Amino acid sequence: MSEPSGKPFLYVVVCAAGVAAGVGRLIAAARERGWEVGVIATPQSLGFFDAAAVEELTGRPIRSAWRAPGDPRPFPAPDAVAVAPATFNTVNKWAAGISDTLALGTLCEAYGLGVPIAVLPCVNEALAAHPAYRASVERLTAMGVRFAGTHTAEPRQEGERDEFPWERVLDLLAPEP
Structure with a gap:
């Protein structure tokens, strides 16, 4: 469902990780x-990036909270x-x-609507080794969710370049618009 501009609409769900600044x-x-x-954005992620710059x-x-009943939808339905x-x-x-946040509710609903979903995790090695995480990735993958590997969350020094491979998540959302 594209918006009136004719361009497909992408929801970007941002979680609370240091790399969210990029x-x-x-x-x-x-x-x-x-x-x-x-x-x-997840409510916790709002302090991790420049909201004004993102809105610009x-x-x-x-969006980080549900809208009130009767309020207009601020975004069109997602194409991905x-x-x-x-x-x-x-x-x-x-x-x-x-589904205890708007971000999670959106993800649960997007699956039910058949919307393509791509994920670029940022999880440290210790948490990625947890059996619940491995099972969750397997379950989501079986549901058709596309994962762009696992990026290990490493602490960065001041001034270090953000090496998070942002574009990889877009590569999974074929066909390209």
């Missing part, structure tokens, strides 16, 4: 590939969803069908 790279890359973008890039407000960075907590709750 989410503007994902938004810019998505727009270069022809997507219109709306950001849905997308031209839309960031990219979850980046995806955290241990979000992956496990989503696989369990927990």
Whole structure:
């Protein structure tokens, strides 16, 4: 369901990981590939990136809470969803069908609507080794969710370049717009 501009609409779900500060790279890359973008942030992630800069890039407000009954929908229906960075907590709750935030509710609903979903995790090695996480990734993969590997969350030194491979999540959302 494209919006009136004729461009497909991508929901970018952002979770609370240090690399979220670079989410503007994902938004810019998505727009270069022809997507219109709306950001849905977990409540905890809002302090991890520059919300004003993201809203300027997308031209839309960031969503992190449900709208009130009767309020208009601020985004059109998604043509695809990219979850980046995806955290241990979000992956496990989503696989369990927990919908206690707008971000998780959106992910659970997108699956039910058949919307393509791609995920770029940012989980440290110790958490990635947890059996619940491995089972969650397997369950989501069996549901058709596309994973772009696992990026290990390593602490960065001040001034170090963000090496998070943002564009990989877009590569999984074929066919390209």
